Amino acid sequence: MTDPAHCFERHRPRLYAIAYRMLGAVAEAEDVVQEAWLRWHGTDRAAVHNAEAWLVTATTRLSIDRLRAAKAERENYVGVWLPEPMLMAAPATPEQIHEHADDVSVAFLYMLERLSPDARAAFLMREVFDADYEDIALTLDKTQAAVRQLVRRAKLQLRQGAPREAVPRATLQRLLHAFADAMQRSDFHGLHALLSDDAELIGDGGGKVSSFASLVGGKRLAQLFYAGKRRFRDGLRTDVVQVNGQWTLLRFIDGQLESVQSYETDGERLTRVLVQRNPDKLARIAAALAQR
Numbered sequence: 001m002t003d004p005a006h007c008f009e010r011h012r013p014r015l016y017a018i019a020y021r022m023l024g025a026v027a028e029a030e031d032v033v034q035e036a037w038l039r040w041h042g043t044d045r046a047a048v049h050n051a052e053a054w055l056v057t058a059t060t061r062l063s064i065d066r067l068r069a070a071k072a073e074r075e076n077y078v079g080v081w082l083p084e085p086m087l088m089a090a091p092a093t094p095e096q097i098h099e100h101a102d103d104v105s106v107a108f109l110y111m112l113e114r115l116s117p118d119a120r121a122a123f124l125m126r127e128v129f130d131a132d133y134e135d136i137a138l139t140l141d142k143t144q145a146a147v148r149q150l151v152r153r154a155k156l157q158l159r160q161g162a163p164r165e166a167v168p169r170a171t172l173q174r175l176l177h178a179f180a181d182a183m184q185r186s187d188f189h190g191l192h193a194l195l196s197d198d199a200e201l202i203g204d205g206g207g208k209v210s211s212f213a214s215l216v217g218g219k220r221l222a223q224l225f226y227a228g229k230r231r232f233r234d235g236l237r238t239d240v241v242q243v244n245g246q247w248t249l250l251r252f253i254d255g256q257l258e259s260v261q262s263y264e265t266d267g268e269r270l271t272r273v274l275v276q277r278n279p280d281k282l283a284r285i286a287a288a289l290a291q292r
Helices: 006-021 027-040 051-074 094-099 106-112 115-129 133-142 145-158 169-184 189-194 218-235 279-290
Strands: 196-205 234-241 246-253 256-265 270-276
Touching: 006 027, 006 051, 006 115, 027 051, 051 115, 051 133, 106 115, 106 246, 106 256, 106 270, 115 133, 115 145, 133 145, 169 189, 169 218, 169 234, 169 246, 169 256, 169 270, 189 196, 189 218, 196 218, 218 234, 218 246, 256 279
Parallel strands: 196 270
Antiparallel strands: 234 246, 246 256, 256 270
16 A cells, blocks of 8 residues: 555545535544544554545544534524634646535535535535545445435435526626625615515524524615615725635625625525624635735
8 A cells, every 4th residue: 555644645636525515614623534544544454455545434434433523512592593604716637527516615614514414525525526425335344225325315305405407607607796796885776686585594503693594674684784884884895706616705894704605696686695704714714814
């Protein structure tokens, strides 16, 4: 077998992709990958016939254990828990394109929260990482029939919150630029026109800052964004960048990152916005932006 450190580093992007999609939190995903490395370093590698399969299995099982503990903690979370967003560089290789696909969007990770840890792992392995049922069964220590049932039920659960049809990324990008422009111009009617009548805002302040857990109605959302611009005036700035593989709006107050806003669209108007305001979950993006 090749050098164990080199072997692990070769598979690290895939392992992190699994852990982050399972947990929706950067630090927790990094902890899982580090624990996988420690186990890999301590195992009898002469007995390992397939290093990638061993590492994927270890990372998946560690992620399931971590998610079970996290779910208990998230029950006591103040307000709505939203995934931690992550800035992503433009993918350069086919492998990176796969790892940075739509299935890592904040909206998708938020939907995954409704699944049990085992169902989430089975669904991700099958639908995102294209694993066959035999491998999933070995990883989860279940029968293939049980795994098929887990995946089928997960699909049914997720279908309830999924958009009716896929919308080109360029469409969302265009709508977000128009929305950001209307916000900067204090154009209430422009903001309102870009939001669907039943548009919904879901916010995560983590108990650290104020945030709407849920706000419904295009007019109400337009009033909220309009009021923010009127309040902060030139101190408010927006930027449209790619976060978690999707076009996203960053809002800055007096030069400080105030929120990461992930939008969904029906192709004509904006239908939902997930607003991350928890400072702890913004820290990594703020630090990365400061280095640019």
